[in-house]
Amino acid sequence: MSPARRIIPCLDADGARVVKGIHFTGLRDAGDPAELAARYDAEGADELVVLDIAASRDRRPTFLDTVRRVALQLSIPLTAGGGIRSLDDARAVVRAGADKITVNTAAVRRPGLITELSAEFGAQAVVVAIDAKFEETSSNWDVRVRGGRDSAHLDVLDWARRVVERGAGEILLTSMDRDGTRSGFDVALTSAVSHAVPVPVIASGGAKTPAHFAQVFSDGAADAALAASIFHDQAQSIRVLKEFLLQQGIEVRFPC
Amino acid sequence: MSIALIDYGAGNVPSVERALEKLGAASRRVCQPGDLALATAIVLPGVGHYAAMIRALDERNLRAALLEAIGRGVPFLGICLGLQALYSWSEEAPGLSGLGVLPGSIKSLPRDVKLPHMGWNRLRLRTASALLEGLSGADYFYFAHSYAAMDSLDAAVATSEHGAPFTAALEQGKVCATQFHPEKSGPAGARLLCNFLKLAA
Numbered sequence: 419m420s421p422a423r424r425i426i427p428c429l430d431a432d433g434a435r436v437v438k439g440i441h442f443t444g445l446r447d448a449g450d451p452a453e454l455a456a457r458y459d460a461e462g463a464d465e466l467v468v469l470d471i472a473a474s475r476d477r478r479p480t481f482l483d484t485v486r487r488v489a490l491q492l493s494i495p496l497t498a499g500g501g502i503r504s505l506d507d508a509r510a511v512v513r514a515g516a517d518k519i520t521v522n523t524a525a526v527r528r529p530g531l532i533t534e535l536s537a538e539f540g541a542q543a544v545v546v547a548i549d550a551k552f553e554e555t556s557s558n559w560d561v562r563v564r565g566g567r568d569s570a571h572l573d574v575l576d577w578a579r580r581v582v583e584r585g586a587g588e589i590l591l592t593s594m595d596r597d598g599t600r601s602g603f604d605v606a607l608t609s610a611v612s613h614a615v616p617v618p619v620i621a622s623g624g625a626k627t628p629a630h631f632a633q634v635f636s637d638g639a640a641d642a643a644l645a646a647s648i649f650h651d652q653a654q655s656i657r658v659l660k661e662f663l664l665q666q667g668i669e670v671r672f673p674c
Numbered sequence: 675m676s677i678a679l680i681d682y683g684a685g686n687v688p689s690v691e692r693a694l695e696k697l698g699a700a701s702r703r704v705c706q707p708g709d710l711a712l713a714t715a716i717v718l719p720g721v722g723h724y725a726a727m728i729r730a731l732d733e734r735n736l737r738a739a740l741l742e743a744i745g746r747g748v749p750f751l752g753i754c755l756g757l758q759a760l761y762s763w764s765e766e767a768p769g770l771s772g773l774g775v776l777p778g779s780i781k782s783l784p785r786d787v788k789l790p791h792m793g794w795n796r797l798r799l800r801t802a803s804a805l806l807e808g809l810s811g812a813d814y815f816y817f818a819h820s821y822a823a824m825d826s827l828d829a830a831v832a833t834s835e836h837g838a839p840f841t842a843a844l845e846q847g848k849v850c851a852t853q854f855h856p857e858k859s860g861p862a863g864a865r866l867l868c869n870f871l872k873l874a875a
Contacts, residue, residue, distance in 0.1 A: 419835035421793035422814060460861070465796055475772040490692065490700075493860045515688060517721075517858065540722030542790040542818040545731060587790050587818075605823040616785070618792050641788065 422671045423635045423663070424464035424642035425656055426620060427649040429454060429488070430471045437471065438647040448650040451484050451502075456491040458649065460655040464671055465495045467520065467590075467644060471565075473501025479509055482514045489515025497545055497590075505534050512539065520590055522547040523563040526570045526577075527588040529584055536585025546586040550574045551594040551609055566594045573585075574607070580613045589619045590644065596624025600648075600652045602631055608638035620644050628654070628662035637669050675875060677701035678713035680740075682687060682730035686857060690719045690753065693857035694870055697864060699871050713850035716740070716748055719857075720755025722796040724780065724821065725767035727755045740757035749759070749848040749874035754819060757844065757851035766821050772778065775849060778825035784837035795854070797843065800864045803831035804873045805845045805852075805866060815854035815860040848873070 429436045429451050436454055437445040448454075456467055460623050470481040477502070485498045499520030508519045521538065525532050525546055528544040535544045549562040551569075559574035570577075578589055591611050593604035603621045612619040618641035620632045625645035634640045648654040660670045677694065681687050681703035694701050694717075701717065710716065710846060718740070720727050727798055744750050752760055761772045764780035772780075783791055794814040795838070815834075822840035827833055833844035834853070843852045843866075850870055856863035 419796060419800070420787070421791065421795045421817065421836065425795050489689070491863065493693070493696075493858065495818070495855075495858045513688075517686065517689070537723075541820070542721065542792060588792060616788060617790070618788050641793065 421641070421671075422464070423629070423640070424620075424657060425462075425670065426465045426467055426642050426644040427454075427458045427463050428467040428469065428622070428644050428646040430469050431481060431484050432472050432647055433477050434484055434608055436650065438650060439493045448647065452487040452491050454650065455488040458656065459492050459494055462660055463494060464495065464642070466492060467497045469498075469520070470500030473485075473668050479631060482510055483518055485511055485514040496587050499545070499547065504531070505595050508535055508539070509538070511544075514555070518543045518545050518588070519556065520545040520547050522549065523577070525581065526561065527571065529580065532581055532584035532586055536587070541585050541587035544586050545588045545590050546581040547590040547592065548574060548581075548611075549592045549594050550579060552607075561611075562594050566597070575610060578615050586617060588617055589615060591619055591621055593623035597622070599624050600626035602626070603634035603638060603640070603643065604640040605633055608634055608640050612639035612641070628659050631659060632663055632666045632668060635663070675714050675871070676698065676712055677715045677717060677874075678704045678710055680716065680736065681705050682727065682734060682736070682868055684720045684722065684727065684755070686719045686753070686855065687723045690717060690857045693864065694871075697868050697871060701720040705734055706843045707735050708841060710736075710739045710743050713748060716743055716750045718750070718752045718756035718759065719755060721731060721818065721855075722755065724755060724758060724768065727759060728767065728770045728772065731759070738819045741773060741775070744849060747848050749870070750799055750850060751870050753857070754855055755839070757853050758821065758823065760849070760851055761823055764821060766829055774845075776829050776846075778823065780821045781824050782821055783840065787837035791817050791819055793817065795834050795836065797832035797833050797834055798839075799825065800827070801831055801842070804849045805843060805869050805873060806831055807869050809862060815852070815856070815859040816852045819853060843874035
């Protein structure tokens with residue numbers, strides 16, 4: 419008896435709307451966050467993540483309102499983040515209804531933030547997001563910040579171990595090499611991180627087919643898998659995905 | 675029914691409130707001992723660190739009022755840390771005393787599995803229980819914890835397992851508690867909350 423593998427849709431929110439990135443052409447509207455949240459809850463999503471992709475100060479109130487509207491629809495856990503730089507930022511998203519907080523760039527700049535969040539909300543509420551990019555020269559994965567634009571000059575496995583020591587209860591691991599490619603999760607990266615840390619790892623970046631999910635659970639040792647646009651498009655139903663995983667002998671929450 | 679929802683600043687108070695509301699049950703957030711006198715049911719949510727919860731209860735002088743209400747037979751539902759608070763003490767904060775309604779302590783789950791125990795897991799039902807009526811070993815519930823009641827499973831109406839078996843749900847008279855979060859557990863969690871409301875009616 420062990421926890422089922424989790425399927426986590428992610429809503430990238432730009433203010434009051436969910437958006438999806440299209441290569442070279444920018445962002446396209448993908449719907450109302452509350453409507454999508456209600457649909458995913460009913461379809462059997464195990465958790466939901468909502469990220470503020472704009473993460474600008476002046477639009478913060480709009481994002482918090484989005485978190486509030488999403489939380490009202492859910493009977494499953496909600497993680498929120500994007501632009502969280504301080505304990506006060508985190509308190510605001512928790513008050514808006516988030517069960518967990520995710521931090522990325524700010525944690526790299528000031529790792530003490532992880533300790534503060536963990537002390538206030540408990541490790542189970544602190545999800546550290548790590549964006550990883552493979553470096554040919556050094557043959558290891560490099561931590562990227564600011565939406566993947568800059569190198570943090572940190573080794574992903576070292577950083578993953580450090581964030582857990584600081585009090586992270588979970589790692590949201592995104593492959594910058596696979597993100598947006600729909601060529602499958604980075605199984606090698608996920609497996610390396612999952613075996614390096616004692617906390618659950620959420621794999622992200624590159625999902626398209628049910629087989630991609632099966633692979634990242636079995637070979638990648640992921641505890642959960644996250645995807646955005648394939649769910650928004652209704653290209654992939656969560657229910658059908660879970661049926662497939664069950665047939666592959668992977669334990670998921672079903673019926674849901 | 676007057677449901678007192680103990681509000682000492684725990685993160686899951688609003689979601690428990692919403693989950694009860696969806697079932698048509700209005701609750702009142704309370705944070706003072708006097709507020710418990712008129713309660714016909716008490717819900718103690720909790721998430722985070724054991725020490726923060728016990729200190730928050732004591733700072734608000736809620737310990738005696740809670741024990742008095744439980745002693746009077748007021749239906750009680752503890753969620754997550756709210757279950758752990760019922761025992762004598764926890765390894766997470768060895769210097770502090772729990773409510774001591776149940777004997778034994780809270781201990782860390784084994785370190786050879788991923789902690790926190792985070793996600794959806796099933797129950798092993800042990801005895802007939804009003805709290806778990808209509809639910810079975812096929813239902814999944816949402817857990818997010820690293821510590822658990824493992825000393826004795828005597829009080830458990832259901833156990834779950836992550837590295838070791840632990841008390842997932844208990845029901846002793848009108849004292850109920852779950853290690854998982856029914857307010858975050860989809861339709862199965864709603865069913866359990868509904869069962870508690872019936873038991874408290």
